[in-house]
Amino acid sequence: MTLLQFTVPPLPHYMIGGFTVAPAGRRHPSRKNIQVFDLLAVTSGCLYMGEEDRHYEVLPGHALILRPDSFHYATRECQEDTGYFWLHFQTTGPWSTAALSDYQAWAEPAASPLSNAHTTQTFTTRLPQFTKLLQPGKLYELLRQLELLLQKDLSAGARWKQQIIFQEVLQHLSASVERPLPSPSAACAEQAAAYLRQHYKEKLTAQQLGDHLNFHPVYIARCMQGAFGCSPSEYLLRYRIEQAKLLLLQTDLTISRIAEEVGFNQAAYFSSSFSKHEGIPPRKYRQRFSHG
Secondary structure, three states, X not given: OEEEEEEEOOOOEEEEEEEEEEOOOOOOOOEEOOOOEEEEEEEEOOEEEEEOOEEEEEOOXXXXXXXXXXXXXXXXXXXXXXXXEEEEEEOOOOXXXXXXXXXXXXXXXXXXOOOOOOOXXXXXXXXXXXXXXXXXXXXXXXXHHHHHHHHHOOOHHHHHHHHHHHHHHHHHHHHHHXXXXXXXXXHHHHHHHHHHHHOOOOOOOHHHHHHHHOOOHHHHHHHHHHHHOOOHHHHHHHHHHHHHHHHHHHOOOOHHHHHHHOOOOOHHHHHHHHHHHHOOOHHHHHHHHOOO
16 A cells, blocks of 8 residues: 655645446546646445556545556546545645555654753644545535535635534544544444445335334434434435435536436425525536536
């Protein structure tokens, strides 16, 4: 495993991000020395990426950080529709790369409590360049929040909130370096979230989710509340709306058809739920954000 090492402070900072669905047959664009770090977190399908002489297959639940000073390219086209979050970030401080074996052999010196009263003490934070995520559902939720903030609000307060959420993103990535085992409740929440994402088009019940995971629905709800801050039904609703947003922007399907495609039984309920979460009806969302 290759690690990206950042001297902190200054903290790496968030720039821009979003969610993309690459249809089968499309390749990720080739770019050289783009001057920003490019984080890719795949939710479905697979991205086939290369950076200089290294090749990666970025599957669901995995993340890859492309360097700002290197040449990256697609090693092959997507074999199926591939959904992924992308995020650009940068640092104004020094950074470098190292092997995981080097990191495990190091011991970072402790700061002296007597010497740091009037001086800034720096430390090193490390991110895996390519990793299997410990809690992919949690990371997707954080990236989704960043995307929603960018769409809804460009104020200084929203930008500051983005930086706070981005620090949580970095913490989740950093945690996979040492790969501690997730708690039983966190593992349950991740399994439930993965099942909901996989079956979001179907009619789902709490009992059905409980039967699949072999846990009581009340326990699953408590686990998801702790991990994601919402119930299973709310998580499912959010995910369905995210999928609907993609269809609104990338297809010409009617509102009723989109509602059906993402698991809503009634178009009216879909429209009211969408309006509640996004602040505007689906038709106006399509008009505002579509670049077609």
